[in-house]
Amino acid sequence: xxxxxxxxxxxxxxxxxxxxxxxxxxxxxxxxxxxxxxxxxxxxxxxxxxxxxxxxxxxxxxxxxxxxxxxxxxxxxxxxxxxxxxxxxxxxxxxxxxxxxxxxxxxxxxxxxxxxxxxxxxxxxxxxxxxxxxxxxxxxxxxxxxxxxxxxxxxxxxxxxxxxxxxxxxxxxxxxxxxxxxxxxxxxxxxxxxxxxxxxxxxxxxxxxxxxxxxxxxxxxxxxxxxxxxxxxxxxxxxxxxxxxxxxxxxxxxxxxxxxxxxxxxxxxxxxxxxxxxxxxxxxxxxxxxxxxxxxxxxxxxxxxxxxxx
Numbered sequence: 201x202x203x204x205x206x207x208x209x210x211x212x213x214x215x216x217x218x219x220x221x222x223x224x225x226x227x228x229x230x231x232x233x234x235x236x237x238x239x240x241x242x243x244x245x246x247x248x249x250x251x252x253x254x255x256x257x258x259x260x261x262x263x264x265x266x267x268x269x270x271x272x273x274x275x276x277x278x279x280x281x282x283x284x285x286x287x288x289x290x291x292x293x294x295x296x297x298x299x300x301x302x303x304x305x306x307x308x309x310x311x312x313x314x315x316x317x318x319x320x321x322x323x324x325x326x327x328x329x330x331x332x333x334x335x336x337x338x339x340x341x342x343x344x345x346x347x348x349x350x351x352x353x354x355x356x357x358x359x360x361x362x363x364x365x366x367x368x369x370x371x372x373x374x375x376x377x378x379x380x381x382x383x384x385x386x387x388x389x390x391x392x393x394x395x396x397x398x399x400x401x402x403x404x405x406x407x408x409x410x411x412x413x414x415x416x417x418x419x420x421x422x423x424x425x426x427x428x429x430x431x432x433x434x435x436x437x438x439x440x441x442x443x444x445x446x447x448x449x450x451x452x453x454x455x456x457x458x459x460x461x462x463x464x465x466x467x468x469x470x471x472x473x474x475x476x477x478x479x480x481x482x483x484x485x486x487x488x489x490x491x492x493x494x495x496x497x498x499x500x501x502x503x504x505x506x507x508x509x510x
Contacts, residue, residue, distance in 0.1 A: 250289060258285075258293045270294060316344040318377035321416035322366065324357065324384070325423075329433045337443065338362065340369040341419050342376075346456050347464035348419065348447050353440045359388040366391075370398055378403050380413050422450075430497055442494065449493045453500040 249255075261273050268276075270291040277283040277290075322340040329335060336357045340350040350369035354361055370376060379395055380403045381387050392402040405412035427446045433439035455461040489504040 250285065250293075254283065254285070255293045258290055259295055262294050318375070319343040319380065320349065320369065320376050320378070321380040321413050322350075322369075323382065323413060323416045323420060324386070325420045327353075327428060327433060327439060329435060329439065331434075333436075335433070335436055335439055337423075337439075338365050339416065339419065339423070340366070341416050342464075343415055345464045346415070346419075346459060347451050351443050351447050353436055353443065355436060357386055359386055359391050362386055363391045363394055366395055367398070370395065370400055376400050380405060380416070382410075382413060383407060426498070427494065431494070445494055449498060449500065453493075 257277075258273060261276065262268065265272075270287040273294075274285055274287045274290045277285055320340055320342050322338065324336050324338055327335045327337055333355070336354055338350075338352050338354070338357070339348060341347070342349050350365060352365055366379070370379070377400065379400050382405050387404075395402055410417050423443075423446070427442065431442060433442060450464075452465045453463065455463060485505060486503045487505075489502050491500045491502075492498075493500060
């Protein structure tokens with residue numbers, strides 16, 4: 201049967217071209233290589249990967265606790281969650297630190313998060329009036345609540361004027377521990393010394409690193425996008441009144457995504473909203489009230505009893 205099959209197959213192609221002369225040593229080498237590859241695939245050296253959810257949990261614990269190593273994370277998983285993972289396996293899935301930075305070094309974002317309740321930041325930005333006059337706006341923001349605690353305008357900024365603004369913002373109570381500002385020359389050394397005398401440590405951002413004061417930079421962008429890009433101030437007093445109205449809206453009624461979303465000064469009515477059986481409807485006894493801000497540029501909405509609303 202074998203001879204018959206070979207004879208039939210020889211008519212399908214030129215079998216003489218398929219003949220290859222191979223030395224016995226070459227054949228043995230091919231056989232050994234194939235045998236090695238076969239057992240390498242079959243044995244699969246190394247430990248099997250842990251579940252993806254556990255990998256994500258290890259990375260989360262490492263990012264939330266920068267000072268923890270693989271031993272601490274492995275012990276935390278074992279004692280608190282009942283998950284037995286060796287420290288070597290934990291180390292395999294830890295995020296790698298960038299070059300040039302120690303593994304246990306505290307990141308700037310972690311520092312800001314840890315000290316958010318006692319940290320404020322300040323900065324200047326410029327505004328052009330209708331008469332092409334250059335005005336400087338000084339803002340101070342609280343990191344934890346995102347509340348603008350101070351805002352003022354001047355045409356001639358100086359270190360003495362800036363120091364007085366910071367004194368008004370900081371006060372004499374022990375509420376804040378850190379003040380972040382850039383390396384502008386207006387923040388003179390005697391200004392920092394006066395602020396330190398109030399019990400507030402000054403932290404200067406690194407050169408060409410605006411992200412170190414990102415919260416203050418972001419609120420400046422918000423002021424421009426939501427207020428000053430739509431209005432042309434006529435004078436210094438006009439700009440001051442406009443900013444006062446907008447800052448009050450910003451602190452009292454504007455939602456902030458970074459707060460959950462939330463509002464820096466949570467209004468009383470938001471804490472006592474009537475419960476409703478539907479997610480998309482309210483009872484007929486309540487109506488939505490709208491209050492214009494900055495001449496109708498923005499509006500604030502609230503629930504009022506239907507009998508009160510016009």
